[in-house]
Amino acid sequence: AAEAGTQPPPPTATAPRILRKPPLPELERIAKSYNLALSRADLTSFRNLMDGVLASYRRLDQFAEPTLAVKYPRDAGFRPGVSDNRLNAWYWRCSIKGATSGPLAGKKIAIKDNVCVAGIPMMNGSNVLEGYVPDVDATIVTRILDAGGEIVGKAVCEHLCFSGGSHTSDTGPVLNPHDPKRSAGGSSSGSAALVVAGECDMAIGGDQGGSIRIPSSFCGAVGHKPTHGLVPYTGVFPIELTLDHTGPIARTAGDAARLLEVLAGADGLDPRQPAGLRTEAYTKQLTGDARGLRIGIVKEGFGWPNSEPDVDAMVREAAQRMTRAGGTVNDVSIPLHRDGIHIWNAIAVEGATALMVAGNSMGTNWKGHYTTSLLDFYGRSRRVRANDLSETVKLVVLLGQYMQDNYQGRYYAKAQNLARVLRAAYDEQLKGVDLLLMPTLPLKATLLPPPDASREDYVARALEMISNTCPFDVTGHPAATVPVGMSEGLPVGMMLVGRHWEDGTVLRAADAFQIVG
Numbered sequence: 001a002a003e004a005g006t007q008p009p010p011p012t013a014t015a016p017r018i019l020r021k022p023p024l025p026e027l028e029r030i031a032k033s034y035n036l037a038l039s040r041a042d043l044t045s046f047r048n049l050m051d052g053v054l055a056s057y058r059r060l061d062q063f064a065e066p067t068l069a070v071k072y073p074r075d076a077g078f079r080p081g082v083s084d085n086r087l088n089a090w091y092w093r094c095s096i097k098g099a100t101s102g103p104l105a106g107k108k109i110a111i112k113d114n115v116c117v118a119g120i121p122m123m124n125g126s127n128v129l130e131g132y133v134p135d136v137d138a139t140i141v142t143r144i145l146d147a148g149g150e151i152v153g154k155a156v157c158e159h160l161c162f163s164g165g166s167h168t169s170d171t172g173p174v175l176n177p178h179d180p181k182r183s184a185g186g187s188s189s190g191s192a193a194l195v196v197a198g199e200c201d202m203a204i205g206g207d208q209g210g211s212i213r214i215p216s217s218f219c220g221a222v223g224h225k226p227t228h229g230l231v232p233y234t235g236v237f238p239i240e241l242t243l244d245h246t247g248p249i250a251r252t253a254g255d256a257a258r259l260l261e262v263l264a265g266a267d268g269l270d271p272r273q274p275a276g277l278r279t280e281a282y283t284k285q286l287t288g289d290a291r292g293l294r295i296g297i298v299k300e301g302f303g304w305p306n307s308e309p310d311v312d313a314m315v316r317e318a319a320q321r322m323t324r325a326g327g328t329v330n331d332v333s334i335p336l337h338r339d340g341i342h343i344w345n346a347i348a349v350e351g352a353t354a355l356m357v358a359g360n361s362m363g364t365n366w367k368g369h370y371t372t373s374l375l376d377f378y379g380r381s382r383r384v385r386a387n388d389l390s391e392t393v394k395l396v397v398l399l400g401q402y403m404q405d406n407y408q409g410r411y412y413a414k415a416q417n418l419a420r421v422l423r424a425a426y427d428e429q430l431k432g433v434d435l436l437l438m439p440t441l442p443l444k445a446t447l448l449p450p451p452d453a454s455r456e457d458y459v460a461r462a463l464e465m466i467s468n469t470c471p472f473d474v475t476g477h478p479a480a481t482v483p484v485g486m487s488e489g490l491p492v493g494m495m496l497v498g499r500h501w502e503d504g505t506v507l508r509a510a511d512a513f514q515i516v517g
């Protein structure tokens, strides 16, 4: 009750606010929570010392703030009926037409529902956000429209993107296009399912632990997690600044390269983008062969306790096919790869708690564009509707806050320091080879848990598949999954990982594989 009361979240439009001077009981509560021994007289004098700063806050209320451009007209679109949503993969349908010509002219593109598209509802898989209508276009949305693409809808994603299954969205499970009883993978569940079903040409996904590559592998698409920082994350609902990636899902590596070429580059508003960011003309790098490319098969990417033998065997066999495309293939060993998930767990659990929960999805201490309307809506709603959070998000918050409260964030800190060691271990091998190769996931698409599944099964189906994908969210290397074939009627994916900023090499190899494969 001390936090937000019982009011429903306010409408998105910025309403005039009355900035109240802090009531004394509020200051008493805060003093107590920070172990400050202050009398009522102390707090009263502090309260009066706040007048100057509060005048600054009131001044801020008189400004309009700079916003992200909304350049192309649109109407509100519609929520599709069940008969037009066979896979339950669309959250919203719309038609936003961009420029009349450009590299994406004629392409129909679905946008993951954690990306702001102005005027189109966004719920990021969560009832907590339901009713929010963004007032901005994410940078990548404007880039797609400027390139002549048509945005045809929002694709369902997992609850606040925190799941690699496709069963945690509050709009219900997304069905695998190859078998409706099975998971489409997540968290970009709808994006991959729609691409494979042919309901759009390309889609935007997001990836913090594997969420572009997991659904692409389960559904049989090409999914590319770009080098960390290559694609601006501005206007996209985050999980953790150092893990956040957004990028393309398509049926071919060629289409993924076409979309990446449009998305890539600094926007000056995203703290994830470093000064040394390097873009390339990715489509021009697709030679149709892999001549001269040296590929290292990472031993540690195979034979996990939950690895399916057919997956490991098919990826080993597919690796040999790279030689037909002109590549050379040999085995490499990176023992620390097995610890990637441990480093990821500490960063994801504590980092997500800090940014998504304590920081209301935006946090502080970085320069760039903050989506204020999202703060206003989500910051209230996540308190009022806390019990609507998914089981995976609840698990993260409980553990993340416990680790902060009892261990001062020292495990997060140590994991970030070890992230450099992990990156160096991959970079050392990437001196001798151009690409690393392994199964994208240990598993093919799993059965969707029933609605009455135990919490244990619900969480297992959401998190069990990330051991090969999540290390590259920690290190930021570009990583793509490409389908290598079917086993037991389900797609198997192979992951290719390149040096930082060499996304073109990754996509070139994936393209060559699709041509010879």
Ligand SMILES: NC(=O)c1ccccc1
Pocket (backbone or CB within 6 Å): 161, 162, 163, 164, 186, 187, 206, 207, 208, 209, 210, 211, 212, 239, 462, 463, 466
């Ligand atoms: N957003 C992600 O990439 C993710 C994937 C799997 C589990 C949790 C998060």
